[in-house]
Amino acid sequence: DQQVKQNSPSLSVQEGRISILNCDYTNSMFDYFLWYKKYPAEGPTFLISISSIKDKNEDGRFTVFLNKSAKHLSLHIVPSQPGDSAVYFCAASATSGTYKYIFGTGTRLKVLA
């Protein structure tokens, strides 16, 4: 049972345009969400997070949107740069419960120069 889903395995975007990566979850107990970026041969690196008390969090070129009613979050990267090409994972946890993160299967983003 995949509680966190990233339905697009890959995405290609032109440099300078917006990249939108999507993530859906099924567990209504999830109240904290994170996005990680992973380059080959490296561990994931934290990008941005959002708590369920917010619907938007921004950090530079990265913005995460949370739609609790739809159980959906998205990561927007504007403008996209070739260095953003990586695999992006979303993760969710129920901070009121166990300190356990459930990850999606990842979306491979390719930013074309």
Add this chain to the structure above:
Amino acid sequence: KAGVTQTPRYLIKTRGQQVTLSCSPISGHRSVSWYQQTPGQGLQFLFEYFSETQRNKGNFPGRFSGRQFSNSRSEMNVSTLELGDSALYLCASSPYGQGSQYFGPGTRLTVT
């Protein structure tokens, strides 16, 4: 501050053998989590240790076990290796287990 380190980086084992992987968290971090990454499955949570106690466990068989030492370093052990255990094993540390985690580069285990 040094990052999360994992040893060894690469390992080749034979079916039926056992293996121990090591993770040194960022200094001051008391929570260490382990994940298995396989193609198409994303990161699957194995377990989390905090102050030498296993606080959370994922849905993996008992062949997968771990421990944490008083200096927060953690080891993960897999006994009776199966071909399907071939994966990238990642550990991540955080101060208390909540919030963002900092990942190591992983140990690539190949079981033949």
